Amino acid sequence: MSLSRREFLHALAAAAAAGFALDSRSAAQASSSYELPRFGNVSLLHFTDCHAQLLPVCFREPSVNLGAGESSNLPPHLVGGAFLRRYGIRPGSREAHAFTHLDFARAAERYGKMGGFAHLAALVKKLRAERGASLLLDGGDTWQGSATSLWTRGQDMIEAQKLLGVDITTGHWEFTYGAARVKEVVERDFAGRIEFLAQNVETGDFGDAVFKAYTIRSLGGIPVAVIGQAFPYTPIAHPRRFVPDWKFGIEERRLQGTVDEARGKGAQVVALLSHNGMDVDLKLARRVAGIDVILGGHTHDGVPAPVVVSHASGKTLVTNAGSNGKFLAVLDLELRGGRIAGHRYRLLPVFANLLPADPEMARLIATQRAPYTGKLSEKLAVTETRLYRRGNFNGSFDQLILDALMEAKDAEIALSPGFRWGTSLLPGEAITFEQVMDQTAITYPDTVVTRMTGTTIKAILEDVCDNLFHPDPYYRQGGDMVRVGGMSYSCRPGAKIGRRIGDMRLRGRPIEADKLYKVAGWAPVAEGAPGESAGEPMWEVLSRYLRDKKIVKPRKLNLPRLVGVSGNLGIA
Amino acid sequence: MDSKRREVLKTGGGVLALAAVAGILKPGEGLAQEWNKAAFDTKSVADTVKALGGSGSTPSGAIEITAPDIAENGAVVPIAVESKLPRTQAIAILIEKNPNTLSAEFEIPAGTDPFVSTRVKMAETSNVYALVTADGKYFHAVKEIKVTIGGCGG
Numbered sequence: 205m206s207l208s209r210r211e212f213l214h215a216l217a218a219a220a221a222a223g224f225a226l227d228s229r230s231a232a233q234a235s236s237s238y239e240l241p242r243f244g245n246v247s248l249l250h251f252t253d254c255h256a257q258l259l260p261v262c263f264r265e266p267s268v269n270l271g272a273g274e275s276s277n278l279p280p281h282l283v284g285g286a287f288l289r290r291y292g293i294r295p296g297s298r299e300a301h302a303f304t305h306l307d308f309a310r311a312a313e314r315y316g317k318m319g320g321f322a323h324l325a326a327l328v329k330k331l332r333a334e335r336g337a338s339l340l341l342d343g344g345d346t347w348q349g350s351a352t353s354l355w356t357r358g359q360d361m362i363e364a365q366k367l368l369g370v371d372i373t374t375g376h377w378e379f380t381y382g383a384a385r386v387k388e389v390v391e392r393d394f395a396g397r398i399e400f401l402a403q404n405v406e407t408g409d410f411g412d413a414v415f416k417a418y419t420i421r422s423l424g425g426i427p428v429a430v431i432g433q434a435f436p437y438t439p440i441a442h443p444r445r446f447v448p449d450w451k452f453g454i455e456e457r458r459l460q461g462t463v464d465e466a467r468g469k470g471a472q473v474v475a476l477l478s479h480n481g482m483d484v485d486l487k488l489a490r491r492v493a494g495i496d497v498i499l500g501g502h503t504h505d506g507v508p509a510p511v512v513v514s515h516a517s518g519k520t521l522v523t524n525a526g527s528n529g530k531f532l533a534v535l536d537l538e539l540r541g542g543r544i545a546g547h548r549y550r551l552l553p554v555f556a557n558l559l560p561a562d563p564e565m566a567r568l569i570a571t572q573r574a575p576y577t578g579k580l581s582e583k584l585a586v587t588e589t590r591l592y593r594r595g596n597f598n599g600s601f602d603q604l605i606l607d608a609l610m611e612a613k614d615a616e617i618a619l620s621p622g623f624r625w626g627t628s629l630l631p632g633e634a635i636t637f638e639q640v641m642d643q644t645a646i647t648y649p650d651t652v653v654t655r656m657t658g659t660t661i662k663a664i665l666e667d668v669c670d671n672l673f674h675p676d677p678y679y680r681q682g683g684d685m686v687r688v689g690g691m692s693y694s695c696r697p698g699a700k701i702g703r704r705i706g707d708m709r710l711r712g713r714p715i716e717a718d719k720l721y722k723v724a725g726w727a728p729v730a731e732g733a734p735g736e737s738a739g740e741p742m743w744e745v746l747s748r749y750l751r752d753k754k755i756v757k758p759r760k761l762n763l764p765r766l767v768g769v770s771g772n773l774g775i776a
Numbered sequence: 777m778d779s780k781r782r783e784v785l786k787t788g789g790g791v792l793a794l795a796a797v798a799g800i801l802k803p804g805e806g807l808a809q810e811w812n813k814a815a816f817d818t819k820s821v822a823d824t825v826k827a828l829g830g831s832g833s834t835p836s837g838a839i840e841i842t843a844p845d846i847a848e849n850g851a852v853v854p855i856a857v858e859s860k861l862p863r864t865q866a867i868a869i870l871i872e873k874n875p876n877t878l879s880a881e882f883e884i885p886a887g888t889d890p891f892v893s894t895r896v897k898m899a900e901t902s903n904v905y906a907l908v909t910a911d912g913k914y915f916h917a918v919k920e921i922k923v924t925i926g927g928c929g930g
Contacts, residue, residue, distance in 0.1 A: 439848045440924060451854075453844050667925045678845045679922055701901070730925065 237298075237558055238327060240334070243548045244538035246423045247338035248475060249331060251324065252501030253527035254342075255349025255377075255625040256361050257642075258569045260317035260556035263528040264592035264628040265506065267305040270697055270774040271483075273675035277773045280482045280505030280524055284776035291508045302530060302553035303506050305776065309590045309630050319529030319554050321364050321569060322561035327532055327554060328368060329562065335536070337423035341430065342370045343501035343525065344479045348377035349625045351641035352576055357381050360572035362393050367568050372399045372419065376435035376479045376502060380647045383447045390415070401432025401477065403462050404455040414450055417462050420471055426539050429471035431462055431495075433478040435502060437681045443648055443729055454484065454678060456492055463494040472542050475499060481682035482524040486511060493517035496544055497535060500524045502682045504594070504624045506531055508551050523549065527625065530554060580638035584750035587635055589758035593626035593643065596672065596774075597685050597695070598761045601626055601643050605726075605742065606689030607759070608749035613653045615724035616710060617661070617691045622668070622684030635756065640746050644726075649741035651726045658715040661723065662705055665693065670701040688762060691715065695764040707765065816878050821905055824870050824877045825914060833907060833914035836861065841906050841919045847898060850923040856893035857917075861910035864890035868909075873902035898923050 271281025282290050284304055293299045301311035302318065332338050342365060347358030358381055365373065378386055390400040403417035418431040436454045439447055459476075466474055476495050478485050481503040489498055490513055497510070498520060506526030513520045525533040531551050538546040573580070593599035602620050609618040626643040629635060656664075664686065671681040685695075694707040708715035715721070726742040750756070769775055815827035825833055838860040847853045857867050867890060868881040879896040890908070898904075901922045908915045 437846060440846055444849065451848065453848075457842070664925060670922075671924065676845075681846070 237555070238330065238552065240331065240534060240536075240548075240550060240552075242334060242336075243536040244546065245336060246426055246428060246473060246537045246539055247331075247335040248341060248428075248497070248499065248533075248535045248537070249328060249338055250341045250343065250477075250499045250523070250525050250533040250535065251529065251531065252343025252479075252499075252525045253345040253504055253625070254319070254321075254361075254529040255345055255527060256347060256353035256358075256645075257319055257349060257528050257627065258321045258352070258360065258364060258572070260320035260323065261528055261530075262312045262317055262628040262630060263319075263530055264308045264590070264594060265303060265305050266595040267776040268596040268774065269505075270596055270673070270769060270772055272673040272680070272697060275483050275486075275677065279511055280503065280507050281774040283774055286773035293508070298555065299508075299553065302555075303508065308592070308628070312628075312630055315555060316557040318556060320556050320561070321368065321529065322563075322566040323556045323559040324529055324532060324554050325368050325562035325565035326560045327552065331532075331534060332369070337426070339371045339421060339423065339428070339430065340369050341475075341477050341499055342373040343477055343499065344373060344375045344434070345377045345501065345527075345625070346373065348380060349528075349642065349645060351580055351638055351645055352573060354641070354645040354647070355576065356572070357385055358389070360569075362389055363568060363572065364565070366393070366397055367565055370398050371421070372401055372430050372432070372477060374400065374402050374432035374434050374477050374479055376438060377646075379434075379438050379447050380442050381446070382647075383450060399432075401430065402434035403431055403459055404436055404453055405434050406451050408449050408451045411451070417458075418466055420466060420469060426473070427469070427471050428473040429466035429469075429475065431459065431466065431474065431476050433459070433476055433480055435479040435682075436484070441681055441683070441729070444731060446647070454480065454488065456488065459488075460492050460494075463492060467494055472539055473497075473537060473544065478502075481680065482507070482522065483677035483680050484682075485522050485524075486513060487677040489513035489520040489522050490515050495520050496537075497521040497547075498523065499533065499535070501527075504528075506551060510549050521547065521549070523551070525551060528627065580636060580641075582637040583634045584637060584640065584747055585635045585754050585756055587629055587631065587633055587756040589631055589756065590628065591635070591756070592628035594624055595684065596622075597763050597766075598687050599626075600759065600761060601628075602687040603689070603759055603761050604749075604756065605643065605746055606687055606762070608746045609651065609724040609726065610689050611749060612745045613651065613722075613724035615653060615690070615722045617656075617721050617723045618689035619664070619723060619725040620687040620689070621727050622672075622686055624682075624684060635750055637743075637747060640743050640750070644741070644743040644746060646727060648727055648729075649743060650728060651724065651740050651742055651745055652728050653722065653724050655720040656723045658708065658717045658719055658721065661691070661715065661721065662708060662717075665705045665708075666701050669695060669697070669704045673697040673704065674701075685764075688764075690762070692762065693764050694767055696767040698768045705764075706767075812881065815881065816876060818877050819875070820877055821870055821872055824868070825907065827878075828866075828868060828881070828907070828909070828914075830907075830909070830914035833916045836908070836915035836917060839906050839908050839915060839917035841904065841917050842893075843904060843919055843921055845920075846922040846924055850898045850900075852895045853898050853921060853923075854893070854895050855904065855921075856891065857906040857908075859884075859890035859906075859908045859910065861890070861908055861915060863911040864908055865911075866909040867892050868907040869894070869896060870905040870907055871896060871898055871902050872905065873900050874898060 402415040504527035505524040510521035606618040842856040
């Protein structure tokens, strides 16, 4: 189904009449916010890292997103006021709320929730109807991040991708449902509908391609190549058992071969649909020739304008389209004489109260959720403070997880992964089981209690910190720092591995290298991790804690003392 | 994917074994020289170069190491080395932080493409050296390969 502009406005009016929060002012704003004059003859629509959020959400962008080495003070490592200044966004505006953490709770009340597949679908339909030839690209991390996606092994999202009209996708968390599940979906559900592309996944034995690497689509007679790039560090960042026979990696050389092959077949546009993370994409753009645009994800950076990387063979646009369904990117390209003569890029924030809910998609979501609504809506507690996760070092939802772990496991120290997904809650909101699952819904949710020496704890912190701040972007895996409960420490992001973490203390006393400490954690990655007690999924531990507390009071975040970051534009 | 190749190789072991029994291939044939025990016992890059007969080596852009930036499994890290240096005679792979530095040494007979591919075991993050002997001189390239605990979060 396509939607003309008039139909779109009609749908808006209908939504308003049906009691949606649409006053006349916001209706007027809606029609102007999403009016994108047509430009060029080829359009690529892109969203990424929606993390299975079918319904509109609040998602607080980071107040700490430090760039290491050469990445320092450059996009995407700008936060708050520095971000607004860089992109000329007015403080207090809708856009400021969409792209930054500033005044989060109040701005969220004012501007409402973002994303949601029904609203996203309405926007996609409108933009595609207005454009001649377009593709809709989904950068992956689509099947994970919610209770319903976990319980259906991604099926709710697979149905939503099909209905939304996704043309091409690639993967990361998809692989945590196992190789067989991904293959089954690609060969059955996606067959003839959605192409799952990944040039950088091969068999471990002979290095044979597991997925199709690229596709060439004719858009209004113009051959457009899209190459898929899955998350290169999938078997390292997650338990190996999910993809035991597949090898991943950045695979620059093979990518160059694929680009050359696509060009050889006449592609006039070459786009990389990437799950590398933005720092990796920026380096890759300098080293692989012939890519016009890298439509990126993984690091959840909502970047309003492409970074233009110049190199010997021309220019590459590098984008990152945020997360949680908050944004839809629109890249319009003007092709003349077989070459790109101009482009327009917009990263449109998806405001649920400025867009109608597409009825078909709304029905699909309701159907997918119906079997689970009772369980999802259980109220566990009420929060008196905003709860969020995203940020380099800690978030209030993670502090809650750490506190729950230490109390439940009677541990002196807790560790929790620095995931970048996980929705936010506003003060006064009820915490339901669904929201607990938004923070914990993974296929390896076990909580683990381990005795670790001070030396081991230091090694873990150094290792994870190096994944975040390694001076070479190719060594950055794209997550945030492991969250630490109970123990204080200092961190010098600009130092080398082994020298970043210091001043480790427990209740004020220095951590001893050879002493054993009781450490609680969850989401173990190493196979057969030696745990004293493994099992109970994280969501059970957190739910019990919340039922018991009933009210979540503002709590102090355990944050490292940062050294050498003053004046950095990546920290507010 | 080429499943036929996989099948042929599965049964291929038998063919090779038969060839050996028939005396076509003698065990140990093709080993150009004695096992260099001294070199494989060395504990540092400098000592390995010495044990292999060099006094030092020069960095070279004509040597290419293909290996992961971060190892998926430290126990089996795939490494390939290609030398574009004229008259390449030998290629060695050195893992700086391994208990024994030298992981592999390949003799490259004249007329052979100087390309080798193998898997090495790595205990921890380390610089990996490809040491090439060419025209009697020693050259190297280096690449860091990380062995990490894992967990990412993106």
